[in-house]
Amino acid sequence: MSKATLYEKTGKAGGEIELNDAVFGSRVNRHLLDFVVVRLGGNLRRGTHSTKTRGEVRGGGKKPWRQKGTGRARHGSRRSPIWRGGGTVFGPHPRSYYTRLSSGMKRSALISALSLKNKENNIVFLKDAALKEAKTKELFSILKMLKLVDTPTLFVVKSVDEKLKRASQNLHDTFSVKLASDVNAYHIVRRSKVLIEKNALATIERRALAVPEEAAPGKSSETEVRA
Structure with missing residues (x-):
């Protein structure tokens, strides 16, 4: 078990937290x-792109000249691909980009993503994420104290309350919130920093190791910092 600093919302160290090396040090x-x-990103695509061939473009039934x-x-048609306004050759058509990934592959990728971010010191652990008001100003203040302003950040929480949901809506360009039960390697790699709530x-760790909730090993422990 390795240890990491646990931060308060004020940006000060509030203790230490134990990390499972099988998840964060692999x-x-x-x-x-x-x-x-790449495949998780592809699974998010709708695949609704569509172009028209020369047979689908309106017009072009009459020969332009003898x-x-x-x-x-x-020429035989004004809708030939070499004409302006003509059809497209080998253009994209609606299709599915979905690729099925095994649970083992997704778990292994999640572990690799977390281990990579941890080795790069790009994971910050927060003791408590509760907000007093549903205000972006309060959430922005927390990010400022943690030196995460203007840094693409993923915030992983155990549950999203209405206050956090509303407060984060104005920060969607550089800040996103994901549930610990839903986060995957794609979400983690897309952001420069990962902010993890202690309760999450x-x-x-349970999801990454495929361990039932009641038997999850290495439960997080906290050591208070004393002056």
């Missing part, structure tokens, strides 16, 4: 991580 499988992240005698190149840590 070997990073970059090939698997890239494979899973075959011979005009001195111009021969046990859920993340």
Whole structure:
């Protein structure tokens, strides 16, 4: 078990928290991580892109001019791909980008993503994420104290209350909130920093190790900092 600093909302160290090395200190499988992240991103695509071929574009039924005698190149339709306004050749059509990934691959990628961020010192652990008001100002103040302002940050919490949901809506460009029960490698890799609430840590470790909730090993422990 390794230890990490647990921060208060004021930005000051509020103790230490134990991390499961099997989740936060594992070997990073970059090939698997890239494979899973690309496919998880593809699974989010709607695939509704569509272009029209020369047979689908309106018009073009009449031959522009006679075959011979005009001195111009021969053409049979104004909707040929070489004409302006003509059809598209080999253009995209609606399709599914979904790729099924096994549970083991997704768990291994999650462990690699967390281990990579931890080795880069890009994970911050927060003792408590409760807000007094549903105000962006209060949430922004917390991020400022933690030096996470203007840094693409993923906030992983055990549960999202209405206050946090409303307060984070104005920070959607650089700040996103995910449940510990839903977060995956794609969410983690997309952001520069990962902010994890203390109460969410046990859920993340349980999911990564595929351990039932009642038997989750290495439950987070906290050591208070005393002056």
